[in-house]
Amino acid sequence: MIRSTLPSGVKTLQKWYANGQLVFDNAIQRSSGQWGILQKSLLIHSILAGYPIPPVFLLKYKNDDATIYDCIEGKQRLLNTFSFMSWEYALHGGTPDVELDGEVYEIAGRSFDELSDELKDIISGYRYSISVIEDATEEEVEDIFYRLNSPTPLTQIQRSRSVMGTELARWTRDILEKDFFTKAICLTQAQWRREGDLEVLLQTMLLLDNRSENYEYKAISNTEVLKYCSHIRGRFSPEKRVVIEELFDYLSGAFSDKCKFLKKSAVPMVAVIGKLALENSITPEQYRGFIDSFANTVNEEYEANKGNGNVKRVKTEGRLLAMADDFGQYFNISNLVVIGGSAESEDANEAED
Known part of the structure; x- marks a missing residue:
């Protein structure tokens, strides 16, 4: 040097x-x-x-x-x-x-x-x-x-770029240029400055890895996301990248404009359920219709798992399961798998922004 x-x-x-x-x-x-x-x-x-x-x-x-x-x-x-x-x-x-x-x-x-x-x-x-x-x-x-x-x-999310490695950081930056992130999600100015878009992308990846290979996590807090970035450094395969790319291309088709429901805490939920929609050949337009319907009704289970401590695993999965249940009823699909194995403890206590 x-x-x-x-x-x-x-x-x-x-x-x-x-x-x-x-x-x-x-x-x-x-x-x-x-x-x-x-x-x-x-x-x-x-x-x-x-x-x-x-x-x-x-x-x-x-x-x-x-x-x-x-x-x-x-x-x-x-x-x-x-x-x-x-x-x-x-x-x-x-x-x-x-x-x-x-x-x-x-x-x-x-x-x-x-x-x-x-x-x-x-x-x-x-x-x-x-x-x-x-x-x-x-x-x-x-x-x-x-x-x-x-x-x-530096926030933990900003540190995640160096933790995951340059090559993977470059790839995530490309994902964040898709319309879903640039046109549809609703972050506050403070959340944008702290790179909340990268945060929700990494939370989504973590949750999908839990679903597909039982990746263990205690929360989707920034601390746990940073651990996840260390876990995927050098091992996030080309096949898994294609899955993420296809998912956010699909979501970009479903949400071509600003959606008020897509606040920071809801984005990973919508993305993970979007993976279910993609797997079940639901069109982007149909999936947007479901999300609009979900946003305009009160799901008591989903609401009960919002608020303080909503990054904890139990509350995160509570929201996922509630949305998946409504998704299954809306499209008449049964036996949906939305989460993987369970963690032994849930002691993370970070609150969502």
Whole structure:
């Protein structure tokens, strides 16, 4: 592994990003959109006021004789700087003033084009402290990412990318680009920032592995999902991936627009029962009809297993069994198998977001 520095300003980096030389698609990275407007604004203020800013780490490699820089740390800082320079947001109303050479500049509420030329030049020419890494193995990159983020409040779900491994993390990212996740599910802004879409995908995979091979779990909490990611690293077969891909293609067909029922706690239930629908040749349109019907009626068993502690296994399976029972009655199908073996204890007590 070789480490060097990169003496390039923000404007140059932005050009590299535009032409594909600087990329942000490393699978272990957090998704974009993690920062709120105040956090973005304070970054711009830090650049202008000369406050210290953490360094950026780039992975350097060759691709068809072109030099590529893949960001493994600093994605939010760089992308939010680029987006400000592209007039995509105005600074928060609480952004402090900036003093330069005895002159005070008010920048709160202003977009890049509304700043003075002097301030624009400072931002465009700003040089992040950039470390470049070459000839690193995937394992070394994962370890670097984990160590860099050890003091940072990465959620367990965000940590799951490095735990499951780069190759599998890249595959899950592709699954999350399907319409079911991008158009249909209803997450809060906070849940999106914490990558709730990845969380519900991993919960679904865990539950399907329990159903097909009796994978043992105590809950579908973040802690248990992280254990599951360690379990599937290097062993989630191509055949199992096809099953997941086909399921979420099916669900994307069933839910082509926003569905209010698809809140975070309901998504894994709908996905697992969707696997039953797929196995029983129920069309996507018919399955959507069932979910709409289920959402508009009161299933007392399902409701009893919602609320506090709903990630526990007993409550998770209570909801699954209740929905499966209604599904069987709705389509006149019997002998449905929706869960696998039972755990001996259920001591996980995390509450669902």
